Amino acid sequence: MGFGVSKDVIEEIRSRCDIVDLIGSFVPLKRSGTNTYKGLCPFHQEKTPSFHVDASRQMYHCFGCGKGGDVFRFYMDKENVGFSDALHMLASRVGVVIPENSGENSDPAEGRRRADARERLYRVNEDFCCFFERTLLGNPDSPPTQYLIKRGIPRDVAEKFRIGAAPDAWTACLEYGLSLGYTEEELVASGIVRRKEETGRLFDHFKGRLTFAITNEQGRVVGFSARSLEAKPPAGKYINTPESPVFKKGNLLYALPLARKMMVEKNMAILCEGQLDTIAFHRAGFECAVAPQGTGFTEGQARILKRYANRIFLAFDADSAGQKAILRAVELLLPLSMEIKVIRIPGGKDPDELFRNGGPDAVAAAVDDAIPWLDVLVASLPERYDM
Ligand SMILES: [Zn+2]
Structure with missing residues (x-):
């Protein structure tokens, strides 16, 4: 199969994806037999359901427009993406980590490098989401905490939406990220740390701000929106994570x-x-x-x-x-x-x-x-x- 991912990993992803669950998150399905479901086809306009999903074979077929296939085919057609993207998105959805050394095709190195870089970006974001949550909780007198109290947002709500606070220091995130083993480049790519163009110096992007975790459709943290609590913030009231391979704001x-x-x-x-x-x-x-x-x-x-x-x-x-x-x-x-x-x-x-x-x-x-x-x-x- 290729794409820098071994057959074993592809089968692992396939076996963990339930096709009824996957398709059911896009179109309402009704049970029509012991192991079969049907609904209105997402690929053509229709009033009576001719779109069938077979749970035991893990396949779907539409008798109206003829489309059919497995979980990967469905995701590719529905999301208009190629096999490799579908594979990564489904892997993330079901919690399969695509390993670094699973390539077997002509250009496995590139595929591995990209998959690994993307996975590292997810991890940076998750690590910092936890870091920001702890910073918020540990500083009850800080402006971010006071702001939440003023806005009437209780702790359980802050936890549910994963609201946090970035330390009010220029290199606290940089140092924390390096201590976790991330490189400067990875921290810059994630948008947690930025590089001053004139001097090349690295500094924390969200310094002292209240942070809102931004997740993708599968619930993985891909970036942050951060609100300044200063009267005249130098970089704007709200700043976001810059575009990255996992943070594409037009699709979030x-x-x-x-x-x-x-x-x-x-x-x-x-x-x-x-x-x-x-x-x-x-x-x-x-x-x-x-x-x-x-x-x-x-x-x-x-x-x-x-x-x-x-x-x-x-x-x-x-x-x-x-x-x-x-x-x-x-x-x-x-x-x-x-x-x-x-x-x-x-x-x-x-x-x-x-x-x-x-x-x-x-x-x-x-x-x-x-x-x-x-x-x-x-x-x-x-x-x-x-x-
Ligand atoms: Zn159809």
């Missing part, structure tokens, strides 16, 4: 692993602006809320949402930037035949403020009162066109 949604289950159950997702709003929705019982990462909502993120739910509730700020964000999201979601509603928060507050002032009931009422996106557009016409 904050809290997605925590939100997937309810998204499927309720066929509903809430898209909001940032970490604190997402957390507020979860605390209010809407554990189907996610947020784009740093930049605006992307096509990749829209496709990810589509896999879990058909109804999207947008909870953006009421200001003009928020209105623009709504239109942009509609533009990306409509072609995917999504039902789109807009949550409007009374008094121009954000969801976090609404939760803190009104509790879960106020949030639930705002979700209940969500209006179709077209009404929002029509309502905004007079001011836009001076009627």
